[in-house]
Amino acid sequence: MVYQYSRHIFGAKDSPTCANFALQKTAKDNIRKFPDAAQAVLDTYYMDDYLDSLETPHEALRKARVAPMKCLTVPKLELQAALLATRLKVDIIKALTIPLSRVFMRTDSNTVLQWLGSLDKQPIFVANRVSEILESTTVDQWFHVPFADNPADAGTRGMSAENLRTSSWL
Known part of the structure; x- marks a missing residue:
């Protein structure tokens, strides 16, 4: 039996993990079609689980950090x-x-x-x-x-x- 998410509530405790999984899976699925972009995603991006109440989307983007996965x-x-x-x-x-x-x-x-x-x-x-x-x-x-x-x-x-x-x- 296979279980699959059909919806995910934004802001749930596991949202960053799901977003990171989706990003990594999309990169792996498209590595032949877009090798440079997919490799950049696989090499450099990790979604942090930092959540905070901010006034505007611009503030949220400024606070967001994407940490490199490789040195x-x-x-x-x-x-x-x-x-x-x-x-x-x-x-x-x-x-x-x-x-x-x-x-x-x-x-x-x-x-x-x-x-x-x-x-x-x-x-x-x-x-x-x-x-x-x-x-x-x-x-x-x-x-x-x-x-x-x-x-x-x-x-x-x-x-x-x-x-x-x-x-x-x-």
Whole structure:
């Protein structure tokens, strides 16, 4: 005997599990027809079970997170950081009451800068993030900061507590 759901109540405790199963099954069923898209779904998406009452669908989408199922390479993590910086830039500019004449974006990743400036076809993961970054920034806004000069990396350089306390990082 086979049992099959014909309906599922949204918001039920097992909704995220069912949604994740449906997403994975759809990807597996269509891997021959859409190999790149199906593989991207199988490699990168996991639905979290976070539920909360929010005012608007936009707020819910902003709170939703899709976690990678595979470990990301350092260049892809750097790209994620550039995407986060871009999103923060947009939010900060919206919140400011003063006009800005120019905005500078910095990364210590030459790979990210190469991806941002490339016209070549990129893997789906890279292409999607580069596309979002370039929707609200331009390539000429991005600059390289050498690792040694990057204050964001001060905590990862093996500094003593005293040097860390007096560094620009804190």
